[in-house]
Amino acid sequence: xxxxxxxxxxxxxxxxxxxxxxxxxxxxxxxxxxxxxxxxxxxxxxxxxxxxxxxxxxxxxxxxxxxxxxxxxxxxxxxxxxxxxxxxxxxxxxxxxxxxxxxxxxxxxxxxxxxxxxxxxxxxxxxxxxxxxxxxxxxxxxxxxxxxxx
Numbered sequence: 325x326x327x328x329x330x331x332x333x334x335x336x337x338x339x340x341x342x343x344x345x346x347x348x349x350x351x352x353x354x355x356x357x358x359x360x361x362x363x364x365x366x367x368x369x370x371x372x373x374x375x376x377x378x379x380x381x382x383x384x385x386x387x388x389x390x391x392x393x394x395x396x397x398x399x400x401x402x403x404x405x406x407x408x409x410x411x412x413x414x415x416x417x418x419x420x421x422x423x424x425x426x427x428x429x430x431x432x433x434x435x436x437x438x439x440x441x442x443x444x445x446x447x448x449x450x451x452x453x454x455x456x457x458x459x460x461x462x463x464x465x466x467x468x469x470x471x472x473x474x
Contacts, residue, residue: 330436332365333429334396335422336376337440338471339369339389350440353471361474365436367396370428372421374398399432411461416453426454430463437468 341347341354377393380386401424408430409423416423422441429437455465 329364329366331368331432331434332362332436332438333368333370333399333425333432333434333466334373334393335425335437335439335441336373338438339373339377339393340380340385341440341471342392343385343388350471354440357471357474368399368429368432368434369393369396370399370401370425370432372401372424372428376421399428401428402431405431408457408461408463411457412454415457416450418450426466426468429466429468430454430458433464435464435467437466438471438474439468440470442470 338354341350342358344351344354373393374390377386377389380389405424405427408427409420412418412423412426413420418426425439426437451468454468458465
């Protein structure tokens with residue numbers, strides 16, 4: 325039987341925040357939603373998430389985060405996701421990895437993208453443009469939210 329839970333894509337900022345004791349409020353909220361809210365979702369990460377985790381300079385933190393996300397569905401970005409990310413980059417101010425996260429969430433069939441990235445994803449303008457592009461190209465829209473909105 326297929327998993328009937330809504331699909332939620334985690335960008336790197338979420339598992340990273342779980343261990344970020346320099347931003348205590350963010351860490352505590354992330355830990356709370358991880359245990360109270362996220363069990364109600366089918367979680368997805370991508371190889372971009374793993375690449376960003378692997379780039380974490382603090383080896384101890386890197387190992388904790390990598391162990392933490394082990395077992396979460398891993399979506400490997402396809403050429404279609406890269407094409408979609410390129411479309412986002414034409415209209416939305418964001419980095420290439422930010423665009424790949426949004427495209428990965430879309431192409432992997434997630435209804436939600438959870439992010440602490442208010443600059444490039446979890447803001448009204450980016451959400452609107454990403455979903456406008458998704459609609460034009462025949463993809464489903466996604467709900468991009470921060471942990472505050474979950």
